[in-house]
Every structure is written in C-alpha cells, then in structure tokens.
Amino acid sequence: MTNSRPARTYRTSLPVRILRAIGLLGALTITIWLVLAYRTMPQTIATHFGPGGAADDYGSKVTALVLAALMVALTLFLAVLSLRPSMLNYPTVITKTNAQAIYREGERMLVLALVSMQVVYLGLGRSVSDGAGSALLALGLVLLVACMVLGIVRLVRAARTDEGVAA
Structure with a gap:
C-alpha cells in the first residue's frame, strides 16, 4: 500500500x-515529424509487420495519427509516473531504510523505459511512413527488455543493501 510508504x-x-527530457523531446519531435509526413503518406499504409520486418497487414493512414496519440499518452504516463516512484508496485517490502534506494532505482528504470520507448516509436513511425523502421523497432524492443531486466535486478539489490544505500 503506497499510503504507508515513506516519502521520497x-x-x-x-x-x-x-x-x-530527451524522452519527452524525442516523443514531441517524432510526433511533429509524423504529423508533417501524414499529408504525403498514401491513403493505405502498412500497419503490421511480420518477424522479418515485411508488412503483412495494411490500413488507413489515420493509423499513423492513432499511433502518435498512443505513444504521446504512453510517454507522458511514463514521465509522470517516474516522478512518483513511491506509487510503483515493487517486488519487495519498502521500509524506511531501503525506500530511497528502491525509489531511485524505480525512477531510473522508468526513465530508461521512456527513452527506449522513443526508439520503438521512431521505428514504428518509420515503418508506417516509409517501411524502413524494422531495425529501429527491434533495437527499441531489445533496449526496453534490457532496461526492465536491469531495473529489476537493481531494485532487488537496492532492497538488500544496508541502510538502503545501493552498492
């Protein structure tokens, strides 16, 4: 329960x-680019890609705007949540001695996820606009998984340290 947790x-x-800030500016820049590219996109664009990166489903170019709206919403959610790490659900008990170290690692994990999501967003944007984003999309997904695994390891370590000071 977050109400009984120590304050940050x-x-x-x-x-x-x-x-x-890079994550927020990245989302803004990619969104502006997608909105500007929208008018030159064909009416039908690739909306899904198979494992090899080849388009295997198509839809209206409005999908690009829906993608932009969803990614901006996700970006803002991650940025705001990263400012309130005491609200997160952690894999350990939060105490007065470990709270600050755990909150710090939770914030770091969310900020790294935020930046990784911008690589995913750019890959998706490139994919729907010109079909050339599969490598960026794959890189973004690898980064996202890596920062989550690293974040969880660091959270567990922070919970185990004396006086809540990360080793």
Whole structure:
C-alpha cells in the first residue's frame, strides 16, 4: 500500500533528469515529424509487420495519427509516473531504510523505459511512413527488455543493501 510508504526524499540525479527530457523531446519531435509526413503518406499504409520486418497487414493512414496519440499518452504516463516512484508496485517490502534506494532505482528504470520507448516509436513511425523502421523497432524492443531486466535486478539489490544505500 503506497499510503504507508515513506516519502521520497532524494534528489533526482542530473543524468536521469536529462534522459527524461530527451524522452519527452524525442516523443514531441517524432510526433511533429509524423504529423508533417501524414499529408504525403498514401491513403493505405502498412500497419503490421511480420518477424522479418515485411508488412503483412495494411490500413488507413489515420493509423499513423492513432499511433502518435498512443505513444504521446504512453510517454507522458511514463514521465509522470517516474516522478512518483513511491506509487510503483515493487517486488519487495519498502521500509524506511531501503525506500530511497528502491525509489531511485524505480525512477531510473522508468526513465530508461521512456527513452527506449522513443526508439520503438521512431521505428514504428518509420515503418508506417516509409517501411524502413524494422531495425529501429527491434533495437527499441531489445533496449526496453534490457532496461526492465536491469531495473529489476537493481531494485532487488537496492532492497538488500544496508541502510538502503545501493552498492
């Protein structure tokens, strides 16, 4: 229950704040690019891609705007949630001694996910606009999985350290 958890008292590091800003600016830039590219897109665009990156389903170009709206919403959600790490569901008990280390790792994990999502977004945007985004999409998904695994490992380590100070 988040109501009984200790309050966040640490200050977010500069690299994490910069990465959060990069993630937000990335989403804004990709969205502007998609909106500008929208008018030159054909009426029917690729909307799904098989494992090899080849298009295997098609739909209206409005799909590009739906994609943009969903990715902006997801980006904002991750950015806001990363500012409130005490709200997250953690794989361990939060105590006064480990709370700050765990919150810090939770925030880092979400910010890294936010940046990884922009690589996914760019890959999806390239895929629907010109069909050339499969490598970026794959890279973004690998980064997303890697930052989640790394984040969970770091959360577990933070929970095990004395006085909540990460090793």
